[in-house]
Amino acid sequence: MSRRELVVLGTASMVPTRTRNHNGYVLFFDGMGVLFDPGEGTQRQMTLAGVSATDLTRIAITHLHGDHSLGLAGVAQRLAGDGVPHPVPVSFPASGLEQVEHLLHASVQGALADVVRQPLAADGVVPPVHGELGRKAGGPALTARRLEHTTETFGYRIFEPDGVSLDPAALAAAGVAGPDVGRLLADGSLVVDGRQVHLAEVSVPRPGQSVAFVMDTRLCEAVGELADGADLLVIESTFLHRDAEQAGxxxxxxxxxxxxxAAQAGVRHLVLTHFSQRYTDPEEFEREAREEFDGELTVAADLDRVPLPPRRRAAP
Structure with a gap:
C-alpha cells in the first residue's frame, strides 16, 4: 500500500528552542522519501521519528542558511555509516555549491555516501538521477521555483500526473485479465474475443496529488504558483502579522x-512551520490563520505526522 505522509522533524527558524528543533521534514510519497531542509539536529530527530537513513531517496534544500542546511553533514555521515546502497541526490541553489561541499566533507570519515549534487540554476523540473528510487516515467515529478529571500532560494513542488483507476468489475465483464491488463494500460486498447476494448470503458479518472514546500521568502508570484491547488502546502510562518515590517x-x-x-490557491491542507523563537503560544498562529483560511490546518510541532488528504474526486 502506498504511503503519503509528511513527517515533521523540526519547526524552529533561526534559533531552536526547548521544544522546537531546527527545520527538517521528510515527505513520503509512494516510493519517494524526500528530506527537505535538514537543519542542525536532523539526524537525531530522524531517530526520534523512526525515519531511517535507508528511507531517504532524495534531499532537497531550499537555501543555504544554517537552519535549513547544517544537518546535511550529519545526515550524509549517517547515509554512509548505514551503508545506504542507492544514490541520494541533493538539490540546492547553485550559488550554494561551496557550502554544500563543505558540509559533505565536514568531518574526517572513511567511506562517503553516494550523494549526487544537483545545483539548481533555473526554474523547472528537477531531473531524476540514474538509480534514484521512487522516480519513474509517468510518476511523481519534482519541480523547483525561485523565491525571493535574502539569499538565492528555491521552493519545491511534487506532483503526480492525473491517471486512471481500473474498475475490476468492468475488467471482468470485458474479459480482460492477467497480462492483458498491463497491455491495456500501456496501449489504451486491445482486442478481446474479437471485440475492441478501450481503457476508458474499464476505468475511472484518478486525479493526481501534489505537495508544495515553501520556505523562506517574501510574498511573491512564485509562492502562489507553487501552492496552486496543492493537496498539502508546507509553508513558513516565521512571524505573526503584527511583526509584518520585520518579516518584509x-x-x-x-x-x-x-x-x-493557501485560501486563494485552493489548498486543501495547510501546514504552518518555521516559527520565530519570540513566539511561545502556537494558538496565536491558529487564530491568525483562521482569519484567512477555513480548510484543514496544522500548526506544526516537532515529530508531527501529517497524512495527505484523501484523493480528490474526479469531476463528473
Whole structure:
C-alpha cells in the first residue's frame, strides 16, 4: 500500500528552542522519501521519528542558511555509516555549491555516501538521477521555483500526473485479465474475443496529488504558483502579522500572508512551520490563520505526522 505522509522533524527558524528543533521534514510519497531542509539536529530527530537513513531517496534544500542546511553533514555521515546502497541526490541553489561541499566533507570519515549534487540554476523540473528510487516515467515529478529571500532560494513542488483507476468489475465483464491488463494500460486498447476494448470503458479518472514546500521568502508570484491547488502546502510562518515590517525586511512571510495564499490557491491542507523563537503560544498562529483560511490546518510541532488528504474526486 502506498504511503503519503509528511513527517515533521523540526519547526524552529533561526534559533531552536526547548521544544522546537531546527527545520527538517521528510515527505513520503509512494516510493519517494524526500528530506527537505535538514537543519542542525536532523539526524537525531530522524531517530526520534523512526525515519531511517535507508528511507531517504532524495534531499532537497531550499537555501543555504544554517537552519535549513547544517544537518546535511550529519545526515550524509549517517547515509554512509548505514551503508545506504542507492544514490541520494541533493538539490540546492547553485550559488550554494561551496557550502554544500563543505558540509559533505565536514568531518574526517572513511567511506562517503553516494550523494549526487544537483545545483539548481533555473526554474523547472528537477531531473531524476540514474538509480534514484521512487522516480519513474509517468510518476511523481519534482519541480523547483525561485523565491525571493535574502539569499538565492528555491521552493519545491511534487506532483503526480492525473491517471486512471481500473474498475475490476468492468475488467471482468470485458474479459480482460492477467497480462492483458498491463497491455491495456500501456496501449489504451486491445482486442478481446474479437471485440475492441478501450481503457476508458474499464476505468475511472484518478486525479493526481501534489505537495508544495515553501520556505523562506517574501510574498511573491512564485509562492502562489507553487501552492496552486496543492493537496498539502508546507509553508513558513516565521512571524505573526503584527511583526509584518520585520518579516518584509528579513525576507519572510507572516502567518496571515501564508494563510491567505493557501485560501486563494485552493489548498486543501495547510501546514504552518518555521516559527520565530519570540513566539511561545502556537494558538496565536491558529487564530491568525483562521482569519484567512477555513480548510484543514496544522500548526506544526516537532515529530508531527501529517497524512495527505484523501484523493480528490474526479469531476463528473
Amino acid at each position: 525586511r528579513w525576507g519572510h512571510l507572516t502567518c496571515r500572508q501564508a494563510a491567505r495564499v
